Amino acid sequence: MLRIFITCVSLLLSFSAWAQNAYININILNGSVPNYRYYEQNSPLKIEMINGVFKFDEPTQSYTTTLAFNLASPRTINLTYVGVKSLKGNSRRHRFFLSPGDSISLKVDMKKAETDIEINGKGAANNYSLDFKNIETQKNYGDSLPDKVIAIFNKMYRDNKRILADYIKTHEPDNQFIQAHNLDLQYSTVLNFYYFKENNKYRLGDKYERFQPAWERAQDSLFKTVSYRLIDPEKTGGKLNALKQPLSTISNDEALISDNYQELIKHFMRREIESLANEAQTNPEQFFRQWYNADINTGREAYSNGGTNLLKEKIVNTYFTGKTADFMYACLITDALYEIDPKSIVSIFDRYKKLFPKSNYANSFQTQVDEIANREAKKLNEKMIFAFANGTTMKTLDEVLWLTKGKTILVYMWGTWNAPSRSELEKHSAAIRAHFKDKDLTYLYIANYDLKNEAGWKKQIAYFQLEGLHILADDDLNKDIMTKVKGKEYPTYFIIKKDGSYELAKAGYPMKREVLIEQLETAMAN
Known part of the structure; x- marks a missing residue:
């Protein structure tokens, strides 16, 4: 999975009593329905790149927006404005060095050269174009x-x-x-x-x-x-x-x-x-x-x-x-949340708070860590069904087909160790179940390369509330399935039909949920 190491302090957080707002006011002339996206260069707290659309200002015939940030210290903000007709393509970028209390105005005429921009306001001296050289090695x-x-x-x-x-x-x-x-x-x-x-x-x-x-x-x-x-x-x-x-x-x-x-x-x-x-x-x-x-x-x-x-x-x-250790603790927890990896996070977070009770970062994680603690307390239930001997004696896909005969099955090839597998479960599992509620669809989860991690495997099944049939695959079963369904990586989805035939999911990775739902509905209808 292409991991985008894009980081940004959440706009809704106030790190301390002395944090202040800072603003970037943007005015685009001679553009064509532009939109924008921005991210913060570096900080422990990670969110996806933020996208937005400019408002059209009729009197000036320009596109405008104001970006607001709550800052306790200077931050680097990278802004890209796209969908515009410029002299050099359809996007431009500007890098801001934003401090608490700044109010910066950026004015760009897309008919002029890329370097011909206007910067005004408090903090302007820190925010003119500064293009360092980068050498290819x-x-x-x-x-x-x-x-x-x-x-x-x-x-x-x-x-x-x-x-x-x-x-x-x-x-x-x-x-x-x-x-x-x-x-x-x-x-x-x-x-x-x-x-x-x-x-x-x-x-x-x-x-x-x-x-x-x-x-x-x-x-x-x-x-x-x-x-x-x-x-x-x-x-x-x-x-x-x-x-x-x-x-x-x-x-x-x-x-x-x-x-x-x-x-x-x-x-x-x-x-x-x-x-x-x-x-x-x-x-x-x-x-x-x-x-x-x-x-x-x-x-x-x-x-x-x-x-x-x-x-x-x-x-x-x-x-x-x-402060560097404080920062690195925050990075640790951020990455764990991003990769949906709850292992040890509750205890690590407790130690983190004791070591850094005045941390500007720690409080921002409390709600998410509390949710992890609640989910880790969940137990296996009667709808989480395990194959005989956890399925460890099974060697071929044919044995799986016999076990699931006469049912439409969504099969999920995954591993507790695999961050993309956990991410897909977090994003899609509940939504797919909700869509097919009270319909004749069965779920089969086959864990791979987890034979020495039975306790952790069952803990994640409870954590993600994976109701359905579970198999802990050995290398032979894993290889036979991935070869026959033409799976190339984890996670891999495939569908077993009532007649025992099967097909690889067309949803790809990251999963296009609507594509998988349509494929499942077709399989169930036939």
């Missing part, structure tokens, strides 16, 4: 050593430093703007290198291990140019980095105003989870000893029960402190 993937790509990123940093200096001299922005953009430039080199290094190691494949020390040394050197310190080994229980060296941290509260710093530490979390998941497989004794203070069997059980969320919390508490 695609051709450098496969480089064995980091020297060339570091030189590229360093040149980009110097060029952008001059662009920022010219902007400051011309427009005299405020100190917060200057601080944020200087930090952005400092962290851009580190972030770009980190992105490149982590992607390049997959291009190098088996060769990477030989050259890894050079890449790690280069990364450490870049980190030292911003914020970097070794972590006391006693605090980490002897944990080591990829080169078996003491851990270091890039925790920097002052840099949270920087978009690039926020993205760097979030990307660090993603890569650390990948690295530790690999270590749990390749070196389980060390992994479970260092991260769970346990032997392999005890640690594996704790790892399974706590899930990725608990491991993320351990990473936060190991690498980050102060």
Whole structure:
């Protein structure tokens, strides 16, 4: 699933007593039924990109709108206005650096050049066009050593430093703007290198291990140019980095105003989870000893029960402190909510609130976490039916067809471990059931790669209230079904008809619910 890492502070939240409103007033001349969308560059709280339609102002023959934000600190807002006839296509973009109390007016004439815009109002000095250079490094993937790509990123940093200096001299922005953009430039080199290094190691494949020390040394050197310190080994229980060296941290509260710093530490979390998941497989004794203070069997059980969320919390508490740790806790919970992954979230949230009772973020999660707690308390009921031995003895699709003979069945191939599977259940399960209420449709849920997770599997069945027939598939059954129905990924839907024939759902992924409903109705009618 294409994950859109678009983040925005909710307009309905007030982070603290000192948060203020800020406004962007937009006026589009010579457009053609334009609409707009915007998102906030970086913050822990994640929502989809916000779309809207401009109002047509008859006296001025222009399109207008006002965007309102409740802010406790400066934020970067990316605005795209689309559906307009411009000189260079049908969309334009503008990046705002918005502070509490700002009231900025943006006026654009679509018949004029893209750079010919008017910015006025409080905060205008921070919001003229500032176009930093971005250098393409695609051709450098496969480089064995980091020297060339570091030189590229360093040149980009110097060029952008001059662009920022010219902007400051011309427009005299405020100190917060200057601080944020200087930090952005400092962290851009580190972030770009980190992105490149982590992607390049997959291009190098088996060769990477030989050259890894050079890449790690280069990364450490870049980190030292911003914020970097070794972590006391006693605090980490002897944990080591990829080169078996003491851990270091890039925790920097002052840099949270920087978009690039926020993205760097979030990307660090993603890569650390990948690295530790690999270590749990390749070196389980060390992994479970260092991260769970346990032997392999005890640690594996704790790892399974706590899930990725608990491991993320351990990473936060190991690498980050102060406001940065607060931010990373909020990112952890945001991602768990986004991926519909409730495992350990209630207990993690309780610890989060105790650690950061004055957090600007924590209170915004309370309602959602309370809902998770209520859903986790739900139990299996008599309408949740399990095949004999949970279906673990079944090997072929023919056995499933025999079990469901004479019924119209919606089959859902899923896994508790699979975020898209959970997301589809959350979005569509209740709606499909409501549409087919009191109709002759049966539901079959076949979980895959969950044989060692029976307790967690049943817990999710209760959590999502999946009433119907359930099978815990082994590898043979999973392979036979996916081959015969031509399923390629999880989740996969297919329909079994009363005559025993079957067909893959046409709804695709993400599911087009109306397409699946129409296909089911046709199957039931026939």
